[in-house]
Amino acid sequence: MKNPIYLDYASTTPVDKRVLKKMMKYLTIDGIFGNPSSNLHIFGWNAEKAVDIARKNIAKCLGCHDNEIIFTSTASESINIAIKSIINCFKKHKKHIITTTIEHKSVIETCVYLEKIGFYVTYLKPSKNGLINLNKLKKIINEKTILVSIMHVNNEIGVIQNISKIGKICHDKNIIYHVDATQSIGKYPFNLKNMNIDLMSFSAHKFYGPKGIGALYISKKKSNVFLKTFIHGGGQEQNIRSGTLAVHQIIGMSEALLISINEMEKDRIKIQNLKNYLWNNIKHIKGIFYNGDYLHSSPYIINIGIKNILNKLLIIEMKNIAISLSSACTSYYSQSSYVLKSIGLTNELIKNSIRISLGRFTTKKEIDYTIYKLHKSINKIIYNKNNFFIN
Structure with a gap:
């Protein structure tokens, strides 16, 4: 078994080698390395053309028009642009935002900031399974509501x-x-042609593309979906986000998405089978519990806990397997999971919980080894704990 084993795909994914190969053509002197805003020579023209093709490819994958996609640096930036810019367009008339208590930090912290400058935010709390009650959502919408921001797949519990x-x-x-x-x-x-989504944020490094490139979908179907300038400068990206475009990153995002779309069904079936196999081989562990709703969750994420087993100690014992306590942003600040707290877990149960996330390159051998290490590590912790108290 090759070590270490990577099971933290929800945090970031490795760049697919096919993506890297495509990106390399847009970095060096013998490739297409120019600034797409340099419109007086062939280097700029070629770079601009490459960006246009990439934008069209991404739009086609998502079922929208290419002029509805703007490029950013991260999903967090896309979220900030979407929420702050749209709010600024309506701040004189409407000041109410609805989101949930289990959103990504970039949504939560943006809303906290907006509360400080006079906006009102309703944070919907999910049920114990992590799902939002849509009747509650309907009831809290009022004449002052501008925006609802609710994620698709939760990054911690899936x-x-x-x-x-x-x-x-x-x-x-x-x-x-x-x-x-x-x-x-x-x-x-x-x-997106058939979905009532007005703004959508995402980033390439979650689907085997490079870090440092995100995108924001802005629907042209509604006249009130108009974003003001977020970053001032040369007027790039429809004058919403100025700055020189990272051509190689954009190419990487486009190529990664094309591959992911083409291999989506194959990947999803494989990962679902691996998740089922993992859960079926650990669900009988004494004290184990599943966080979220197994039937309504992503095959790529499994969040579990083992009562009386400290998660940090378990991760130390499984040192050659990369898993996490919660999301990367929460771990960065050494905070306990607010997502798990929102679905009703006590602080003690949160300290017992870990997130395992699977991806394209996860193998059955790796899952077999993870099952083995989980059982072995838990038994070792229990043995040491009992031995300590006996002594």
């Missing part, structure tokens, strides 16, 4: 929200709907 129904509710009430699709683009089919 629960899948019904974004089609949420979009329909927002459409009927003429409310702008933003979706954080970071954990679902490249893994689930999207046809």
Whole structure:
């Protein structure tokens, strides 16, 4: 067995070698390395053409028009642009935002900031299984509501929200709907022509593309979906986000998405089988519990806990397997999971929980070894604990 084993795909994915090969053509003197805004020579023209093709490819994969896609640096930046820019367009008339208590930090912290400058935010708490009650959503929408921001796939527990129904509710009430699709683009089919999504954020490094490139979908179907300038400068990206475009990153995102779309069904079936196999071989461990809703969750994420087993100690014992306590952003600040707290877990149970996330390059041998290490590590912790108290 090759060590270490990577099972933290929800945090980031490795760049697919096919993507890297394509990107390399857009970096060096003998390739297409120019600035797409340099419109007086062939180096700039070629770079601009490459970006245009990549944008068209991404739009085609998502079922939207190429002028509805703008490039950013990360999904977090896309989320900030979407929420802050749309809010600024309506701040004189409407000041109410609806989101959930289990959104990504970039949504939560943006809303906290907006509360400080006079906006009102309602944070919907999910049920114990992590799903949002849509009747509650309907009831809290009022004449002051501008925006609803609810993610598709949760990055910690993998629960899948019904974004089609949420979009329909927002459409009927003429409310702008933003979706954080970071954990679902490249893994689930999207046809934005038939979905009531007005704004959608995502990034390439979650579907085997490079880090440092994100995108924001901005629907042209509604006249009130108009974003003001977020970054001032040369007027790139429809004057919303100025700055020199990272051509190689954009090419990487496009290529990674094309591959992911083409291999989506194959990847998903393989990963679902691996997740089922993993869970079926550990669900009988004494004290184990599943966080979220297994039937309504992504095959790529499994969040579990073992009562009386400290998660940090378990991760230390499984040192050659890369798993996590929660999301990368929460881990960065050494905070316990607010997502798990929102679905009703006590602080003690949160300290017992870990996230395992699977991906394209995960193998059955790796899952077999993970099952073995989980059992062995838990038994060792229990033995040492009992031995300690006996002594």
